[in-house]
Structures are given as C-alpha cells and as structure tokens.
Amino acid sequence: MIKIGLLGCGNVGHIIATHAESIRVAAVFDILPGRAEELAALCHARPYTDFDAFMREDFSIVVEAASVDAVRIYGEAVLRSGRDIIVLSGGALADDEFREHLVEVAREAGKKIRIPSGAIIGLDNLKIGQVSPPSRLLLRTTKPPASLGMTAEARTEIFKGLAHDCIKQYPKNINVAVALGLAAGRDADVELWVDPAAERNIHEIFVEGDFGDIYVRVRNVPSPDNPATSYMAALSILTLLKNLENPLVVGT
Numbered sequence: 001m002i003k004i005g006l007l008g009c010g011n012v013g014h015i016i017a018t019h020a021e022s023i024r025v026a027a028v029f030d031i032l033p034g035r036a037e038e039l040a041a042l043c044h045a046r047p048y049t050d051f052d053a054f055m056r057e058d059f060s061i062v063v064e065a066a067s068v069d070a071v072r073i074y075g076e077a078v079l080r081s082g083r084d085i086i087v088l089s090g091g092a093l094a095d096d097e098f099r100e101h102l103v104e105v106a107r108e109a110g111k112k113i114r115i116p117s118g119a120i121i122g123l124d125n126l127k128i129g130q131v132s133p134p135s136r137l138l139l140r141t142t143k144p145p146a147s148l149g150m151t152a153e154a155r156t157e158i159f160k161g162l163a164h165d166c167i168k169q170y171p172k173n174i175n176v177a178v179a180l181g182l183a184a185g186r187d188a189d190v191e192l193w194v195d196p197a198a199e200r201n202i203h204e205i206f207v208e209g210d211f212g213d214i215y216v217r218v219r220n221v222p223s224p225d226n227p228a229t230s231y232m233a234a235l236s237i238l239t240l241l242k243n244l245e246n247p248l249v250v251g252t
C-alpha cells in the first residue's frame with residue numbers, strides 16, 4: 001500500500017484523508033497545529049507543524065493540497081528527499097524560472113512532479129498541443145461570488161488575460177488554467193467571471209488546432225468546506241493515487 005505525506009490539512013486534505021482506501025496517510029503537515037492534529041486523528045496519521053520533522057516520517061510520496069506558496073517553499077526539499085510530489089496548486093509552476101529549476105531538481109533526483117487534472121477534464125489529450133501547438137487555448141471560468149470571496153450584483157468579468165498573470169491575482173481559484181497550459185505547451189488565455197446566478201464552479205475550455213476543435217464544459221460542485229475548490233479536484237488526486245502502481249495506464 002502506498003504511504004503518503006499530506007501537505008495541507010484543509011478541505012482537499014480532509015477529503016483525501018477520509019476517502020483513503022487504497023493508500024495510507026502516514027503523516028500530515030499544516031501551518032496550524034489544530035488542523036494537523038484534527039486531520040491526523042481522522043486517518044490515524046502523525047500530525048506535524050514542523051516540516052523537517054514531517055519529512056523524517058516514512059512515506060514515498062507527498063500530496064500537496066495547500067497553496068501556491070507551499071509548493072514554492074517545500075517542493076524542492078520534497079524532491080531532494082527522494083520522494084515524488086503531487087502538486088494540486090500547480091499555479092506555482094507558472095513562474096518559468098521556478099518551474100525549470102524544480103524540474104531540474106526532479107530530474108537530478110530521479111523523481112516526478114505530478115500535476116493532476118484537478119477540477120477540469122482532459123489534460124491527458126490536451127498534451128497533443130506539445131506535438132501540434134493549438135492556435136487557440138482559452139479557459140473561461142465562472143464562479144459564484146462565495147467561491148471568489150467577493151460580492152457581485154451581476155455577472156462580471158473580473159480578469160481577462162494570460163494564465164500566468166491570472167494566477168498571481170487569484171492563486172486559490174485558477175490553478176487549472178496553469179495546468180491546462182502546462183499540458184498543452186503554451187500559456188492559456190483566461191477569462192474569469194463572477195456570477196451571482198451561478199451555483200457551480202464552471203470551467204469552459206476552448207481549443208483549436210490542426211486536429212479540429214474542442215469545447216469542454218465542466219460544471220463542478222463546490223467543496224462543502226471551501227467553495228473556491230471544486231469537489232472534483234480531490235477526487236482527481238484520489239484517482240491518481242489509486243492508479244499509481246497499476247500496470248494498465250489509460251489516457252495519453
């Protein structure tokens with residue numbers, strides 16, 4: 001059974017810990033002691049607020065479900081310790097210099113940085129963009145005001161531009177756009193909308209290229225404990241973990 005270290009004891013951390021059937025959560029880490037202890041008790045793991053002590057525990061992979069900052073702070077140390085890392089806050093990799101450095105560290109250590117599909121569908125075959133670059137790659141995200149931590153009277157576009165700029169302004173809401181770009185091999189265009197009539201976190205993906213065109217719409221149920229995060233993101237990590245050691249690999 002794969003043993004994981006969970007970095008981040010918030011909403012996704014809870015879903016992973018309470019649905020961990022094919023994996024064992026050996027240790028959990030968070031800035032706040034109360035959060036780490038509460039989650040550890042739920043899944044019979046050891047709680048840590050000291051990162052070095054957390055890293056001395058016995059696990060082979062770290063699951064990051066914390067923040068863009070956490071990836072920047074701890075990513076390198078995880079890889080250098082000889083563990084793979086699953087990065088949900090993939091927005092951290094929008095910074096070219098940081099991403100290239102982290103990838104180089106992973107290469108030297110013989111370890112992997114895995115970015116799950118998270119709150120969207122289809123990162124697997126969007127990788128065709130690395131072979132045949134898309135002429136259009138747009139993510140239109142619409143969230144209810146609560147998911148964006150704001151109020152709004154009417155549907156309003158609050159950002160239009162490139163993913164690597166959007167993630168700086170909305171690091172808790174648009175990691176998917178950076179993941180999309182990393183898969184397809186070019187920075188995605190992003191429109192971010194707040195809509196008081198929306199009840200779900202909606203991601204619409206538009207792609208055009210030599211192959212034809214794609215339109216995908218994902219209407220995600222917000223997580224009960226953090227409406228910014230779609231419930232699907234936690235399921236995506238659980239699924240990635242469940243398949244890690246499966247010899248049959250489905251998807252590009």
Ligand SMILES: NC(=O)C1=CN([C@@H]2O[C@H](COP(=O)(O)OP(=O)(O)OC[C@H]3O[C@@H](n4cnc5c(N)ncnc54)[C@H](OP(=O)(O)O)[C@@H]3O)[C@@H](O)[C@H]2O)C=CC1
Pocket residue numbers: 007008009010011012013029030031032035065066067068069070073088089090117118119120171172173174175176179223225226228229230233
């Ligand atoms: N790629 C994708 O598709 C998606 C990515 N995400 C991202 O996944 C991450 C987790 O989401 P979610 O669980 O809902 O978020 P939560 O805010 O509910 O939980 C994150 C937890 O990690 C803690 N944390 C943050 N930074 C650090 C740090 N530097 N060191 C230790 N602990 C830290 C937080 O503490 P505190 O509250 O004190 O900051 C909090 O307890 C977020 O970054 C989110 O944006 C979410 C959905 C989809």
Ligand SMILES: O=C([O-])CC(=O)C(=O)O
Pocket residue numbers: 118119171172173174175176177201220228229230231233
């Ligand atoms: O969960 C979502 O809908 C997307 C999200 O928050 C992110 O990508 O950071």
